[in-house]
Amino acid sequence: MNRKRLLILILAWIFLLIKVSHGKTPLESLVPKKDLPKAWALIEGPHIYTKKTLFKHINGQAELYFKYGFRESVFAIYQDRKNSKNQIEVDIYDMGNVIQAFGIFSRFRNEDRPGGFGLDSFFDEHSALFYKGKYFVMVYAEESNSDPLRQFCKLISSMISDPSPPPEEIGYFPKSGFKPGSIQYFSEGFLGHQFLEKGFQGTYIEQVEVKAKAEAGSEDKDKAKTERKEFHLFLAIFKNPEDALSGLTIYKDYLTRKGEVSLETPVGFGPHSFRAEDPYQGQVIVVQKGFYLLGVGGFEKEKDAENLLKEFMKNTR
Numbered sequence: 250m251n252r253k254r255l256l257i258l259i260l261a262w263i264f265l266l267i268k269v270s271h272g273k274t275p276l277e278s279l280v281p282k283k284d285l286p287k288a289w290a291l292i293e294g295p296h297i298y299t300k301k302t303l304f305k306h307i308n309g310q311a312e313l314y315f316k317y318g319f320r321e322s323v324f325a326i327y328q329d330r331k332n333s334k335n336q337i338e339v340d341i342y343d344m345g346n347v348i349q350a351f352g353i354f355s356r357f358r359n360e361d362r363p364g365g366f367g368l369d370s371f372f373d374e375h376s377a378l379f380y381k382g383k384y385f386v387m388v389y390a391e392e393s394n395s396d397p398l399r400q401f402c403k404l405i406s407s408m409i410s411d412p413s414p415p416p417e418e419i420g421y422f423p424k425s426g427f428k429p430g431s432i433q434y435f436s437e438g439f440l441g442h443q444f445l446e447k448g449f450q451g452t453y454i455e456q457v458e459v460k461a462k463a464e465a466g467s468e469d470k471d472k473a474k475t476e477r478k479e480f481h482l483f484l485a486i487f488k489n490p491e492d493a494l495s496g497l498t499i500y501k502d503y504l505t506r507k508g509e510v511s512l513e514t515p516v517g518f519g520p521h522s523f524r525a526e527d528p529y530q531g532q533v534i535v536v537q538k539g540f541y542l543l544g545v546g547g548f549e550k551e552k553d554a555e556n557l558l559k560e561f562m563k564n565t566r
Contacts, residue, residue, distance in 0.1 A: 276323045279341050281404050286397040294325030316436050317353040318345035337394065337401060340387040347382055347413040352434035354380040361430025364399060366406040368415045377402045382411020418449045418484055421564040423557055428452040439485050441529040444499045448485035453557065455480060457549050480547035482561050487540045497521055497537045517559065538562055
């Protein structure tokens with residue numbers, strides 16, 4: 250073996266060791282092949298999908314994954330040896346980083362039903378979703394299989410060594426009035442505005458008094474009753490404070506052209522803030538803090554909304 254070829258082999262080996270030391274796990278290795286639930290076996294896969302081939306697997310949803318930084322995915326099918334119709338499908342997606350993995354997870358989770366695996370999860374009798382590190386995982390059962398479904402999820406989660414914590418922005422949202430499982434991350438067109446780019450949004454509940462019409466023939470006049478109404482806290486992310494302040498100006502100018510910006514600066518939020526009516530969010534109060542724009546929108550109880558936004562600002566670092 251000549252010295253040049255030997256040098257190439259040594260460099261290739263060093264590169265491989267560096268990849269392993271940085272926790273770069275081949276996606277196929279996250280597909281369980283041992284310690285499976287009793288009587289279950291791998292019958293198809295693993296199949297790898299890239300940006301060029303993902304549409305063959307999930308044609309209608311591939312574009313959404315691309316918006317969240319999709320790198321590649323692996324797919325496999327398991328079968329119960331005692332019942333060939335009883336199968337479980339596993340999809341594992343490498344989304345590049347933990348924020349993008351949370352983002353795609355947040356777009357598919359439709360309610361708060363945690364399963365106890367990954368950094369956060371959704372679980373029912375037929376399907377499970379979770380994210381951990383840069384990975385987003387979907388597990389689907391043809392039949393009602395809650396026990397093996399949970400076992401597969403815990404097994405896959407234990408095989409993911411990525412130590413990344415959840416996005417820190419999740420922890421900024423106040424707990425009071427918060428609707429569990431409602432935080433979403435949008436990678437572009439945040440709040441329906443392209444100039445806001447990316448950000449997080451959480452849903453809150455307020456009790457609103459409304460008038461209920463009395464039934465025909467009743468002597469009672471319209472009565473007031475209380476209803477639960479949703480509104481949102483949101484956090485748009487920019488590269489630096491200067492870009493965030495520019496984003497605030499663009500947002501304000503956009504709403505000013507529609508004649509929906511209050512001439513008075515919101516009290517207690519500083520000079521870099523405004524109050525307005527947004528065509529997508531309803532009433533909004535928006536303020537710049539660091540490289541974030543923080544806001545509350547769609548509320549009816551103004552004082553409560555202001556207090557919640559102030560707590561949100563205090564939590565944001």
